[in-house]
Amino acid sequence: MSESSAYDAGNEGKRDFGSIYNQPQPAPYFEALRKLDYAIPGEAKPLFQQVIDARREAQRSDDVTMLDLGCSYGINAALLKYDLAMDQLYDWYDEREAATTRGAVDLDRRFFAERDRQDGLAVVGIDPAERAIEYAVEAGLLDAGISANLEDDPLPAQDLEKVRGVDLITATGSIGYVTERTFRKLLPAVDAGRAPWIATFVLRMFPYDEIIQTLGEHGFTTEKLPGVHFPQRRFADAEEAAHVRARLEEIDIDPAPEMSEHGYVAEFYLSRPSDAARQRPLADLLRAYEPAPRASSPLTRGAED
DSSP: OOHHHHHHHHHHTSOOOHHHHTOSSSHHHHHHHHHTTOOHHHHHHHHHHHHHHHHHHHHTOSOEEEEEETOTTTHHHHHHHTTOOHHHHHHHHHHOOOSSHHHHHHHHHHHHHTSOOOTTEEEEEEESOHHHHHHHHHTTSOSEEEEOOTTTSOOOGGGHHHHTTOSEEEESSOBTTBOHHHHHHHHHHHOSSSOOEEEEEEETTSOOHHHHHHHHHTTEEEEEOTTOOEEEEEOSSHHHHHHHHHHHHHTTOOOHHHHHHTEEEEEEEEEEEHHHHHHSOHHHHTTTOOOOOGGGOHHHHHHHO
């Protein structure tokens, strides 16, 4: 089975968030995500921050521009730029009330303006959801936004300047919808004399080999953080759980982590130019990272609640 077919098979049984993914404001999206203990941006934050710090050190500059694939309403940008936790973000969108989109934008801008911002970090978001992108830019979460589906279409000419020279590409929940086709279109536009680093969280039921191969053709070495699993979200129901178990068994992967977490589980990959990866292996770059204890998983907590 090709990776594209494997992605299609994996996505067939997943809960469809299409009805709330591209609304004029984000509150319905966060409400739906919280019910399923969507946790991966918070799980990703400490690793992304260490990668950002290492990128600063490697390029001898505090200014880092990050391109977030499948950014939706700018969740990763909010957590990293304003040092928020997922629960704080959920609480904010649960508590605040806005009758209009303009009112919601104004409330969000004030909320984020009152928080300390990480100096030197700019975030560009790319997502097919045009209204989500527009909202995240208006609210000040994204410094620039691109509404595009690079699986099917080229990068719009008017957006080329937005991605040129980015230092870091990230993805938390988009691999599986994003394939090597997106990277083949994106990499030539992004590399302006210094290739970006690429940090991704990939669900275990999705193969990553073709993306690794594509990146390798562009001079990247990809490393996986071994032995660490990251909870993404709880299964919506028993049918979704059964689908994931069947998919993992079909590709000869033990589904025990997913079944014990009661949800989707991702792994972390970092791709860098081969010289950079050789000079500082992933184990050294993430030396300060300590995985959260299994008992503290947001998915198992949610299941117990």
